[in-house]
Amino acid sequence: MTHPNVPHSDAAASSTPAPTVSWSTVATQTISVDGTAFVYRTYGPAGGTPVVFLNHLGATLDNWDPRVVDGLAAEHHVIAVDNRGVGGSGGTTPATIEDMAHDAIAFIDAMGLNMVDLLGFSMGGFIAQIIAIERPALVRKIILAGTGPAGGEGIDKVTRVTCADSITAVLRRKDPKQNLFFTRTAHGIAQSREFIKRLGERTTDRDKKISVRAFRTQLRAIHTWGLTEPADLSVITHPVLVANGEDDRMVPTSNSYDLARRLPNATLRIYPDAGHGGIFQEHQQFVTTALEFLRG
Amino acid sequence: MTHPNVPHSDAAASSTPAPTVSWSTVATQTISVDGTAFVYRTYGPAGGTPVVFLNHLGATLDNWDPRVVDGLAAEHHVIAVDNRGVGGSGGTTPATIEDMAHDAIAFIDAMGLNMVDLLGFSMGGFIAQIIAIERPALVRKIILAGTGPAGGEGIDKVTRVTCADSITAVLRRKDPKQNLFFTRTAHGIAQSREFIKRLGERTTDRDKKISVRAFRTQLRAIHTWGLTEPADLSVITHPVLVANGEDDRMVPTSNSYDLARRLPNATLRIYPDAGHGGIFQEHQQFVTTALEFLRG
Numbered sequence: 001m002t003h004p005n006v007p008h009s010d011a012a013a014s015s016t017p018a019p020t021v022s023w024s025t026v027a028t029q030t031i032s033v034d035g036t037a038f039v040y041r042t043y044g045p046a047g048g049t050p051v052v053f054l055n056h057l058g059a060t061l062d063n064w065d066p067r068v069v070d071g072l073a074a075e076h077h078v079i080a081v082d083n084r085g086v087g088g089s090g091g092t093t094p095a096t097i098e099d100m101a102h103d104a105i106a107f108i109d110a111m112g113l114n115m116v117d118l119l120g121f122s123m124g125g126f127i128a129q130i131i132a133i134e135r136p137a138l139v140r141k142i143i144l145a146g147t148g149p150a151g152g153e154g155i156d157k158v159t160r161v162t163c164a165d166s167i168t169a170v171l172r173r174k175d176p177k178q179n180l181f182f183t184r185t186a187h188g189i190a191q192s193r194e195f196i197k198r199l200g201e202r203t204t205d206r207d208k209k210i211s212v213r214a215f216r217t218q219l220r221a222i223h224t225w226g227l228t229e230p231a232d233l234s235v236i237t238h239p240v241l242v243a244n245g246e247d248d249r250m251v252p253t254s255n256s257y258d259l260a261r262r263l264p265n266a267t268l269r270i271y272p273d274a275g276h277g278g279i280f281q282e283h284q285q286f287v288t289t290a291l292e293f294l295r296g
Numbered sequence: 297m298t299h300p301n302v303p304h305s306d307a308a309a310s311s312t313p314a315p316t317v318s319w320s321t322v323a324t325q326t327i328s329v330d331g332t333a334f335v336y337r338t339y340g341p342a343g344g345t346p347v348v349f350l351n352h353l354g355a356t357l358d359n360w361d362p363r364v365v366d367g368l369a370a371e372h373h374v375i376a377v378d379n380r381g382v383g384g385s386g387g388t389t390p391a392t393i394e395d396m397a398h399d400a401i402a403f404i405d406a407m408g409l410n411m412v413d414l415l416g417f418s419m420g421g422f423i424a425q426i427i428a429i430e431r432p433a434l435v436r437k438i439i440l441a442g443t444g445p446a447g448g449e450g451i452d453k454v455t456r457v458t459c460a461d462s463i464t465a466v467l468r469r470k471d472p473k474q475n476l477f478f479t480r481t482a483h484g485i486a487q488s489r490e491f492i493k494r495l496g497e498r499t500t501d502r503d504k505k506i507s508v509r510a511f512r513t514q515l516r517a518i519h520t521w522g523l524t525e526p527a528d529l530s531v532i533t534h535p536v537l538v539a540n541g542e543d544d545r546m547v548p549t550s551n552s553y554d555l556a557r558r559l560p561n562a563t564l565r566i567y568p569d570a571g572h573g574g575i576f577q578e579h580q581q582f583v584t585t586a587l588e589f590l591r592g
Contacts, residue, residue: 168508
């Protein structure tokens with residue numbers, strides 16, 4: 001285990017050539033946050049505002065698409081972290097999105113960061129909104145992907161959709177993400193297979209899997225979020241990039257339109273023939289758009 | 297495909313030694329039932345009352361424990377069949393247990409059988425009850441395993457339990473039947489692995505898997521059964537063997553006690569440290585008991 005808070009790729013800032021570090025090879029580090037060990041991975045050029053990746057239901061570090069992380073790490077210092085009680089991070093998964101956001105804030109503070117960009121995918125996007133509302137000065141820019149606002153349409157159905165697709169996955173002996181994240185068109189099916197392959201690119205030092213208990217707690221937290229009274233999103237004055245597939249079955253795409261309408265400084269990107277995992281499927285387009293958005 | 301209705305093992309009734317036929321090797325046959333092709337497998341000594349096996353949620357022919365079928369086939373002509381729209385059987389899965397029973401009756405009639413014994417496991421046990429009520433003269437004896445009456449306690453929770461355990465199965469990369477059919481004790485876990493292994497013993501001519509659509513229709517039919525007004529079981533005057541594990545999470549064991557109490561001619565066997573798949577886990581005990589029950 002390397003020392004916390006020292007990017008594995010900090011050689012990039014020195015005069016010697018940087019070692020080849022990528023999402024598939026970057027070391028997993030640990031930092032103590034109020035006495036709980038959080039695991040994270042960080043690399044990319046030092047300097048500038050780091051991008052903190054906030055993960056989705058059931059996801060550990062190994063669930064980020066290598067193309068998306070590597071893509072942003074080409075220009076930015078990136079930091080991906082496991083939520084409390086998830087994968088390699090210690091403690092118990094909190095029962096609310098709000099408490100997950102408080103954990104993320106505590107992690108960012110513990111890392112000694114004064115300002116970050118946030119990339120929140122799905123549940124991570126819920127968390128990002130809370131961070132932006134509660135600690136606006138901590139955040140520079142926000143990417144909200146495959147996500148929606150509190151009380152958003154159909155978010156209380158995530159449990160049902162996850163159940164149904166888990167049964168399908170069991171019967172078809174496939175990864176449920178293939179149905180949950182992608183369209184069932186020929187293109188979507190092909191892309192889902194490529195995505196699952198990419199998630200296997202990291203062969204050593206993989207993260208611990210999420211526990212069944214943590215997964216269920218997250219499901220309940222998402223359900224509650226789906227039934228929460230809508231927040232006033234006009235207070236989030238940060239630049240926000242909202243991105244999704246046009247046919248998201250988990251957090252219906254109408255939520256992305258809703259976010260873009262209610263956030264005063266939002267840009268919207270909707271990918272055709274793509275689902276919840278639209279930013280992974282269309283990673284080339286997304287990385288280009290995200291890098292442009294984060295510049296300056 | 298062999299000719300329908302001719303048991304593969306009919307040599308057993310002749311003077312030459314019977315070929316070694318077992319559940320893992322017996323041929324799959326097809327019979328037209330009112331224009332729909334039903335697949336089935338049959339073997340065991342000719343003569344006497346044949347035992348018709350009625351299958352559970354999601355199950356095809358390949359889901360019967362070889363030890364149980366071979367055990368009963370040692371003394372009885374056995375016939376296992378895929379419900380309409382399941383596995384290799386044609387047509388569309390009906391939305392009610394009653395219609396599944398009508399299909400089973402039509403199959404038995406098409407096979408030219410005047411009287412049968414029934415072994416109904418779980419959903420198959422629901423079907424067996426309807427057959428016994430609607431066509432009492434067609435049935436001699438009944439084995440009801442891991443099952444319950446219409447409106448039975450907790451049967452409307454089968455969908456929820458199946459969902460939860462499918463998520464668990466996906467996260468743990470296991471077969472959901474390991475949780476659904478067995479206890480989580482060391483003994484139950486070990487037995488669940490043996491069961492899954494036994495289901496793989498047949499290596500050729502395996503059945504088609506159930507479709508997601510058929511599985512969902514069955515789930516709805518089971519849910520409806522769980523909410524149905526209780527039937528008068530006193531009209532089922534047949535000898536009935538009720539068997540289950542003591543800790544059935546799918547069709548709670550209280551339903552087995554309830555059946556044994558309400559059926560006027562019932563014998564009850566409850567297996568300790570066993571779940572829904574109790575008759576598979578304790579196949580030696582069960583086969584001994586079942587053979588004794590079916591004799592005479």
